[in-house]
Every structure is written in structure tokens, then in C-alpha cells.
Amino acid sequence: MNRDSRFMIGLYAGMALVPLFLFLYLLSRWFGYAAAAPWLMGAAAIWLLIFGIIGSVEIYGHGRTALERMPIIIGKRVVKGLESERGERAHGDIQITVNVRRFNPVTKEFDEDTFKVYEDRLTTVLDTLLKVKSVHDNSLSMRYSCRMGICGSCGMVVNGKPVLACEANLFSNLDEKHSITIEPMRGHPLLKDLVTDFDDFFEKHESVDPRLQRTNKEEQYTAHDAYRQNKEDVNRFLPYSYCIMCGLCMDACPVVNSNTEFIGPQALSQVYRYYNDSRDQKGKRRLMDIDNLKGAWGCEFSGSCSKACPKGVDPASAIQLLKASIIENFGDS
Numbered sequence: 161m162n163r164d165s166r167f168m169i170g171l172y173a174g175m176a177l178v179p180l181f182l183f184l185y186l187l188s189r190w191f192g193y194a195a196a197a198p199w200l201m202g203a204a205a206i207w208l209l210i211f212g213i214i215g216s217v218e219i220y221g222h223g224r225t226a227l228e229r230m231p232i233i234i235g236k237r238v239v240k241g242l243e244s245e246r247g248e249r250a251h252g253d254i255q256i257t258v259n260v261r262r263f264n265p266v267t268k269e270f271d272e273d274t275f276k277v278y279e280d281r282l283t284t285v286l287d288t289l290l291k292v293k294s295v296h297d298n299s300l301s302m303r304y305s306c307r308m309g310i311c312g313s314c315g316m317v318v319n320g321k322p323v324l325a326c327e328a329n330l331f332s333n334l335d336e337k338h339s340i341t342i343e344p345m346r347g348h349p350l351l352k353d354l355v356t357d358f359d360d361f362f363e364k365h366e367s368v369d370p371r372l373q374r375t376n377k378e379e380q381y382t383a384h385d386a387y388r389q390n391k392e393d394v395n396r397f398l399p400y401s402y403c404i405m406c407g408l409c410m411d412a413c414p415v416v417n418s419n420t421e422f423i424g425p426q427a428l429s430q431v432y433r434y435y436n437d438s439r440d441q442k443g444k445r446r447l448m449d450i451d452n453l454k455g456a457w458g459c460e461f462s463g464s465c466s467k468a469c470p471k472g473v474d475p476a477s478a479i480q481l482l483k484a485s486i487i488e489n490f491g492d493s
């Protein structure tokens with residue numbers, strides 16, 4: 161039961177007391193218990209005073225008084241059972257059908273649930289899922305953190321495409337019936353509902369040594385000055401450093417989805433990023449590590465990774481450039 165419902169139950173219960181008090185007052189007059197009458201009228205007056213105070217102060221931090229919120233609370237959207245915890249229905253206009261394909265860890269199968277919510281045009285898919293969770297089913301699980309496209313936690317499949325739920329506009333993903341289908345990513349093991357397991361993803365990322373390496377280890381950890389770079393040096397790797405490790409490219413990649421050995425576009429784009437950083441001295445050893453079918457040669461260049469990337473990293477081009485560097489350095493035998 162949400163706060164609005166609790167408030168309304170309290171309010172109705174309180175209001176029901178007023179006719180009760182009046183009825184008891186009349187009874188007491190009819191049957192001559194006149195002494196009880198002032199007490200009953202006093203109790204009714206106190207309740208009306210409390211109701212007046214509640215009605216005139218702001219409740220729940222919505223910037224509206226309880227009385228001002230009455231039409232919202234008892235408005236037609238609530239009557240349809242589409243209430244929301246924080247009164248969002250005051251702004252939401254359009255009824256949305258949210259189809260969620262959620263993984264059940266007990267049965268290891270997918271459950272398909274449909275929820276109805278009202279939303280406006282400024283809503284993201286993640287906000288809608290959070291509304292579903294707060295209003296309809298608090299067992300619905302999803303992963304998110306920053307809600308601004310930075311942390312990379314909220315990757316999921318919306319209408320068949322891997323996206324960041326916090327960046328995806330709800331209305332641009334609706335079909336003509338105002339419905340949307342949300343599923344977990346498919347390129348990662350499933351944990352619960354929309355939550356996937358990223359252990360394998362992080363292991364693959366870690367396998368390419370994604371950090372600056374210097375030949376002189378002592379100097380690497382005790383450097384007294386910054387490693388200086390000019391603009392050209394920076395531009396050689398900058399676009400590839402924007403990766404937020406959301407895993408959408410891995411989800412979109414047909415090779416990752418059919419060959420679990422392939423380290424995938426995210427890890428390979430990071431090889432390219434460090435290989436092209438003038439501060440890094442691991443050099444050709446980075447290329448040797450991926451000169452195999454698990455690495456660069458596993459890529460079949462479908463390009464779906466770059467299409468899915470929300471940060472414009474373009475892993476597909478990074479992998480082709482790595483292949484070219486491998487051939488340049490070690491030949492094509």
C-alpha cells in the first residue's frame with residue numbers, strides 16, 4: 161500500500177467519524193442524554209480542526225497541500241488502479257503497456273509480465289521500470305546506478321535492441337499501440353529478471369591488461385613528473401577511452417553470442433586504446449596477445465558492436481585497425 165493510499169484510508173476513516181458523531185449527538189438529544197452532546201460535538205470539532213490543518217499544509221514534499229492534491233489522489237487514473245507512489249500521475253498523460261520478459265532463476269525460464277502505467281513524454285525506459293517496480297511489482301529486479309549514461313549498469317534489450325535504459329526515451333521506443341518490450345541482455349549469463357552476470361565480461365576486459373604499462377616498473381610507480389602528451393598523441397586513443405563498460409557491444413556481437421571464447425569488442429577496443437597511447441610501453445606484446453581466434457581474428461566484422469555502443473567508441477573499427485597492425489608487424493602468415 162503506498163503513501164497516498166494510506167493517507168486516503170486515514171482521511172475517509174476520519175471523515176466517516178463526522179456523520180457518526182452527528183448521529184450519536186441526535187440520538188443523545190432524542191433519548192435525553194443531553195450531557196453527552198457537548199462532548200460529541202467537541203470531538204467532531206477537534207477532528208474538523210485536525211483535517212483543516214492537514215489540508216492546509218504541504219504533504220509528502222510535493223509542493224501541494226493535501227486539499228489541493230485531492231483531485232489528483234481520487235482522480236480517474238487512480239480509479240483505474242494506476243496509482244503511483246509519488247503522485248506522478250499528475251503529469252503522466254498516456255497509458256503505456258510495458259511487457260517485461262524476465263528471467264526466473266528458480267525455473268530457469270522466462271516469465272512474461274505486462275504492466276500498465278501512465279507516463280509523459282519526458283520519461284526514460286528506466287524511469288518507467290522503476291515506476292512499475294514501485295507501483296505494481298516490487299520484486300522486479302534491474303541493475304542501475306547513475307541514471308545518466310555514465311556508470312554503464314542499466315544495459316537491457318528494448319524492442320530487440322541493446323540500449324542503456326536510462327538513456328532510452330520511452331516514447332521513441334513505443335509501437336503504435338503504445339507498448340514496449342523489455343528483456344535482459346542476451347550476451348551475458350542471466351541472474352534474475354533483467355539483471356545479468358558481468359563476471360565473464362570483466363574477466364575478458366582484465367585479460368587484455370587494460371592499464372598503462374612502462375618498461376621500467378620502478379619508474380612507473382614512483383614517477384616524479386607527468387607523462388606528457390601533445391594533442392595528436394591524445395587524439396590517437398581518446399575516442400576509445402570513452403568506454404563505460406556497459407557490455408552493450410558484447411550483447412550485440414553475433415560472435416560473442418555463439419563463441420564464449422572470443423574476448424569480444426569491448427576488450428579488443430581497449431587493446432587498441434592502450435596500444436595507441438604514447439605513454440604505454442607494452443607495445444607489440446599487446447598485439448601478440450590477441451593474434452589468435454579468441455582475439456582480433458575471431459571478429460567477423462558484423463559492425464553491430466559499434467552500432468550498439470552508446471558512447472561512440474566504435475569497437476568494430478578498432479578491431480580492423482588492430483588486424484592491420486598485426487599484419488604490419490608480424491606478417492599475414
Ligand code: SF4
Pocket residue numbers: 402403404405406407408409410425426429465468469470471472473474475
Ligand atoms: S565499447 Fe561501447 S558498448 Fe562496448 S562496453 Fe564500451 S561503452 Fe559499452
Ligand code: FES
Pocket residue numbers: 304305306307308309310311312313314315324325326327
Ligand atoms: S544507470 Fe548508469 S548508465 Fe544507466
